[in-house]
Every structure is written in structure tokens, then in C-alpha cells.
Amino acid sequence: MKNDYLYTSIHKSVSDFILEPDSTYIYGRSAEERSHFVDELIKRNISGINFIKVEEVDLEKIIDTESQQEFYLRSSANIFKLLNKFASKIIYIDVTGLDNRICASLIKNAIEYNNLNHVDIVKVIYAEPALYDIKKFKTESVFNDLSEKIDGIYPLPGFATIFPQDDDDIFLVALLGFEGGRFSHMIENVQPPRENVIPVIGIPGFRPEYPHVAYWGNHRTLEETETWREIKFAAANSFVEVYMLLTKIAEKKPTFKIKLAPIGTKPHAIAAMLFAIKHPKTVELVYDNPKRKKQRTEGIGNVIECLISKLIKEN
Secondary structure (H helix, E strand, O other), rough: OOOHHHHHHEEOOOHHHOOOOEEEEOOOOOOOHHHEEEEHHHHOOOOOOEEEEEEEEEEEEEEEEEOEEEEOOOOOOHHHHOOOOOOEEEEEOOOOOOHHHHHHHHHHHHHHHOOOOOOOOOEEEEOOOOOEEOOOOOOOOOOOEEEEOOOOOOOOOOOOOOOOOOOOEEEEEEEEOOOOHHHHHHHHOOOOOOHHHHEEEEEOOOOOOOOHHHHHHOHHHHHHHOHHOOOEEOOOHHHHHHHHHHHHHHOOOOOEEEEEEEEOOOOHHHHHHHHHHOOOOEEEEEEOOOOOOOOOOOOOOOEEOOOOOHHHOOO
């Protein structure tokens, strides 16, 4: 996308990724190899760059593994303390190894912290996988490959906007991944008018065949609801392109509210959070809170760096 370069840098390897001085880098680790690329950054031991590793305590709390201090995801005052631990001018949030619930709270509060001029820049970092493990991918894709189960639809921390279910002036925009079962579950629970559903599929994907896999995994719901007619496309690894697509959808439906379901790639989920932050009165995030399998990907691909504080201010 022509505007992507204004906010995004793509690094072909970890060695190409250089952190700015006077910065705090917040990250977590998962079983996936790509979430461990931060180890190389830490080894550089550069003065003026501070690292905070966080871990999930439960659905509502995280812990700073160094200080062992706990922080409530729904408390802005708590998260502000974490963001200000080193009083840095730049905050990096590495979302690669973090659950979307943690990402939501950190990003929402970091943007507010930036708006209060307590920090100059907020960036999101994301390491792509080299490939997804979809060898046993099922035709209907009901949580058998990437997720073990879902906990149900309830708000992400910091995103409590809820619209009535029976409001016909609502669009459901679903950012799709491989798991068609999640799309079906979202349709059944949100129950939007069929003509008010807009699916979004990521292209070209981390590998060229992935958009076809995503379409096939969701094909039953797309066909049964006839929502395939409304499919939109956005780069799977671009925070910016999907944010701009959501902006265009909203501009075409100025009197409507949007229920936004980030059930696809992590960059699309982060863009959905940013869009909901920008439009708190007209956008509701609907999230099904999946329980991920321990290992869903292999290897480390590109490292994506996005200047989210600038993106949300200028668009």
C-alpha cells in the first residue's frame, strides 16, 4: 500500500532490526520460535535500551518477571506504571509472543500515555512465522489446528463498548484467518443481518497459498450466509492496510456502527484495536478469546515494525 512506508519498516532478519536509544521494549515469550527473536536484541546489551518481560498470571493480570510486580490489565493506572518503569521516550510493544488480551491493554494504554505526552513514540513489533503448521488442517477447521477451544465472546481489556444485539444499523466486519469455526461461532453469537457482514481475508499471506487456505477454511460459512459476495482483501502482515480498509468501510457507512471481529492475523488484530481506539463510539471489538495450541508455527520470518502512535494520530 502506498502509505505503508510512512509508518512501517520491514526487516528481513533480526540483525537488520536496530532499536532506538532511550527506549523500553515490552515483550513476552511463547512456545513458538519466532517469539524468541528478542533474545538476540537483549544480547546486544546496548545502553539506554530497557527490556520488560511480562507473563500472564490469569485473564486479568500480568507480571513483570524481573520485579515480580503484578499489573491489572483493566487498570490504566497500573499499566501506566509499567510503561513508565524506565521513563523512556520510546515504547516498543513486541506482540509476537503476547496474547491478544495483553496486547489490547498495553496498546490502548500506551496510546493514551502518548496522548498525554508522557512518551514520544509508540511502536509495535511483530515477527512473522516462516510457516504455519497446517499439515492436519481440517476442511471445516473447527479449532482443530490452531486453537484448542474458545472461552467465549467477552470484551478485551480496555474495550468495553457494547452495542445492542437487535440493532439493524450494525455491520459485522470479520478479519478472517484459517479457522472457519471461529467465523461461524461469531456469526451465530453476534447474529448480524446477513447483508451487513463484511469478511476480510489477508493477502498474499505469509506464504502464497495461505489466502486460499483461509478461504477454504471459511468456505462453508461464507457460502451459507452468502457473505462471500462482500469479501475484502488486505495485506496479511500490514497493520496499515487493514486500518485504512476499515476507515474506508466506515466512511461508506457513516450512520452505522461496526462490530469488529479480529479473528485472523496478529497485524490485523492490532489494527482492529487501533481502529477501535480511534472510534470508541462507533466501533465494538468482539473477540472469542481462543485458547491457543502451544506450537502453531515454525521458524522466524520478517520482523515488522509499525509506528502506531503516528498512524492513529494522522488517520
